[in-house]
Structure formats: structure tokens, C-alpha cells
Amino acid sequence: MKIRLQLLLFLALLLSIKLAEAQEIKTYNFNELEPIFHHQNDTTYVINFWAMWCKPCVEELPEFEDIRKDYSNQKVKVILISLDFGKNVTDRLTKFLERKDIHARVILLDDPDADSWIGKVDKNWDGALPATVIYKKDIREVFTRQISYDELAKSIDNLNKKMN
Amino acid sequence: MKKILILGLFVLATIGVNAQAYKVGDEAKDFKLKNVDGKHISLADYKDAKGFIVIFTCNHCPFSVAYEDRIIEIDKKYKSKGYPVIAINPNDPELYESDSFDNMIKRSKEKSFTFPYLIDETQEVFKRYGATKTPHVFILSNNSGKYTVEYIGAIDNNYKDASEVTSRYVDNAVDALLQNKKPEITSTKAIGCGIKTKG
Numbered sequence: 001m002k003i004r005l006q007l008l009l010f011l012a013l014l015l016s017i018k019l020a021e022a023q024e025i026k027t028y029n030f031n032e033l034e035p036i037f038h039h040q041n042d043t044t045y046v047i048n049f050w051a052m053w054c055k056p057c058v059e060e061l062p063e064f065e066d067i068r069k070d071y072s073n074q075k076v077k078v079i080l081i082s083l084d085f086g087k088n089v090t091d092r093l094t095k096f097l098e099r100k101d102i103h104a105r106v107i108l109l110d111d112p113d114a115d116s117w118i119g120k121v122d123k124n125w126d127g128a129l130p131a132t133v134i135y136k137k138d139i140r141e142v143f144t145r146q147i148s149y150d151e152l153a154k155s156i157d158n159l160n161k162k163m164n
Numbered sequence: 165m166k167k168i169l170i171l172g173l174f175v176l177a178t179i180g181v182n183a184q185a186y187k188v189g190d191e192a193k194d195f196k197l198k199n200v201d202g203k204h205i206s207l208a209d210y211k212d213a214k215g216f217i218v219i220f221t222c223n224h225c226p227f228s229v230a231y232e233d234r235i236i237e238i239d240k241k242y243k244s245k246g247y248p249v250i251a252i253n254p255n256d257p258e259l260y261e262s263d264s265f266d267n268m269i270k271r272s273k274e275k276s277f278t279f280p281y282l283i284d285e286t287q288e289v290f291k292r293y294g295a296t297k298t299p300h301v302f303i304l305s306n307n308s309g310k311y312t313v314e315y316i317g318a319i320d321n322n323y324k325d326a327s328e329v330t331s332r333y334v335d336n337a338v339d340a341l342l343q344n345k346k347p348e349i350t351s352t353k354a355i356g357c358g359i360k361t362k363g
Contacts, residue, residue: 053226055259112323112325113321114355115321118353126296126353127296127354128296128356129355
């Protein structure tokens with residue numbers, strides 16, 4: 001009986017650690033989100049538009065996660081903007097990210113009037129997923145397709161070189 | 165050297181694709197694609213059509229699925245007025261099994277599509293039109309077999325909820341064309357699933 005109780009406590013502890021690890025996913029409309037495309041500081045922002053059902057998006061997620069880890073000692077911020085929608089979307093997203101071991105910050109964009117904001121992200125983006133914006137201050141680069149780790153790294157390194 | 169050559173070819177290929185993309189006002193070419201009933205369909209088959217609502221769409225993409233009922237409504241509303249919907253699936257089914265021809269047949273039956281649902285087997289048509297995602301709409305007017313691009317973009321301004329739509333871009337454009345006017349809004353940006361192609 002005592003052992004069982006201990007086991008139960010242990011499991012409860014494990015569960016609470018697991019829950020503490022899971023990030024809380026915030027839902028924004030585009031107006032609330034827009035400032036993250038215009039920060040004027042010395043951080044390089046890597047912002048990716050994706051969705052759970054988008055195969056190339058999911059394929060490239062680990063590349064973003066690796067960038068986040070490998071550049072953690074530099075001023076680089078990776079933000080993943082999910083366009084998922086439907087029932088229990090934040091729960092599904094949380095579980096998905098846990099399963100894929102993705103710890104980059106994820107924001108849910110819920111703003112169905114897409115024509116009103118796609119052009120504000122970048123004039124060269126026409127709304128097809130996936131898409132990635134990499135910027136530091138006023139210099140930015142946009143990839144309107146699947147991107148690799150090497151391309152991400154090169155783009156970040158170039159930005160850092162240009163800005164220094 | 166080899167790298168530069170490859171890069172050069174890539175740039176050329178990109179320019180090639182962009183140069184082909186239709187803009188509003190361009191003349192659009194006809195196509196001949198296989199429908200879910202096995203027959204091949206061309207715009208020229210529609211002798212009495214005043215124009216067409218060509219929609220690149222597919223099975224796998226949630227944005228497309230969210231619009232299916234609205235596409236059926238648009239076809240029902242405008243086919244009799246001379247603007248039928250022509251739906252085209254541009255994806256390579258090897259990359260998305262749910263977009264295979266068999267699954268297209270299944271989906272069109274399940275949803276009782278009132279419009280043809282064509283497969284772009286060689287993936288040449290979507291490239292020529294410059295479609296980049298699903299759903300992506302091209303409205304064409306028909307002047308005795310001369311097809312002019314009148315509108316490119318989204319169906320309306322709410323991909324999530326049909327009841328929350330406040331701007332019906334496609335309806336408005338076709339209504340204008342039916343009154344022999346140019347649409348007020350000729351292009352919008354649509355959110356969608358990037359079209360899947362191997363090359």
C-alpha cells in the first residue's frame with residue numbers, strides 16, 4: 001500500500017514536471033502580433049508561419065528547433081506562428097509540440113481576414129504556407145517555401161555580419 | 165563553378181515560373197484536364213459561358229476544406245448566370261496521397277460537387293496560371309474563346325467561418341462582370357497550403 005502511494009506521488013511529480021515544461025500558447029489577432037515584425041533591437045528574429053497539417057512545415061520544424069538551440073548563446077529568437085484552427089486547437093498544438101520535442105515559442109494567429117495582414121508580413125509573401133521572415137532591425141529576408149537549417153544559419157550569420 | 169551554374173539554372177527556373185504567372189488583364193490559355201468522371205474538360209467546351217471561376221483547390225488542405233461548401237454555393241449561384249466553377253487540384257499526389265485521383269473522386273462524391281474537379285497531372289496548368297496555394301481563385305471572362313484574367317486571389321475575407329464573411333470578393337467580382345463592369349477589387353491575397361510539387 002505504501003509503495004503504491006509512493007508510486008502515485010512519483011507519477012504525480014512526473015506529470016507536474018511535464019506540465020510545467022509545456023508552454024502556454026497565446027492566441028493573437030494580427031494587430032496584436034504585428035509588433036514582433038518590427039522590433040528595433042540587436043536581436044535577430046526568425047519567424048515561421050506553419051500549421052500542424054502542413055507537411056513541409058512539419059518537416060522543417062526540427063531545423064528551427066536546432067537553430068534555436070545552436071544560437072542560444074547569441075541574440076536570436078525563433079518564433080513559430082501557427083495558423084491551425086478548429087476544435088481544441090491549443091490542446092492539440094501543445095501535445096503536438098511535446099511529441100515533436102519542439103520548445104521554440106509558439107503563437108497561434110487567429111485572424112481569418114487574411115488579405116488584411118498577409119501583405120503586412122511582407123510584400124513578397126502571397127499567403128502560401130510555409131513562409132519564414134528573418135530580420136534584424138530594418139534588414140529582412142523572406143523565404144516563401146520550405147527552408148533548411150543551412151539556409152537559416154546562413155541568413156542569420158549574414159544579418160549579424162551586416163549589422164556589426 | 166558547378167555551384168554557380170546550378171544557381172544560375174535555379175534563378176532562370178524561378179524567373180521562368182514568375183514570367184508565366186498571370187496578372188489581372190492577361191489573356192489566359194485554355195487547358196485540357198481530366199475530370200473526376202474520367203472525361204477531359206476544356207474551357208472551350210463551355211460554348212455559352214460568359215466566363216469562369218477557376219479555383220485551384222485540393223483534398224488535404226484545411227483551408228480548401230473550410231471553403232468546400234462555399235465553392236458549391238458559388239457554383240450553384242453563378243453557373244446558371246454563365247460563370248461556372250472549374251476546380252483544379254494542382255498537387256502532386258505522390259507527395260500527398262489524399263490528393264490522389266481516386267481520393268478526388270471520393271471527395272467529389274461525398275460532398276456532391278456540382279462542378280468539375282480536374283487533376284493537373286503534369287502540374288503545368290497551375291504553373292502557367294501562377295497559382296501558389298490552395299485555395300487560389302482566378303476569374304476569367306470569356307469573349308468568344310478569348311479568356312481574360314479579371315480577378316486573382318481569395319474567395320472572401322474569412323477562411324474560418326462563412327457566417328462571419330463581410331466581403332465576398334468572388335461574388336462581387338462576378339456580379340460586376342455580369343453587369344459588364346470591371347470588378348472593384350481585382351486582386352487579394354489568400355492564405356493557403358503551398359502547392360506540392362517535386363520539381
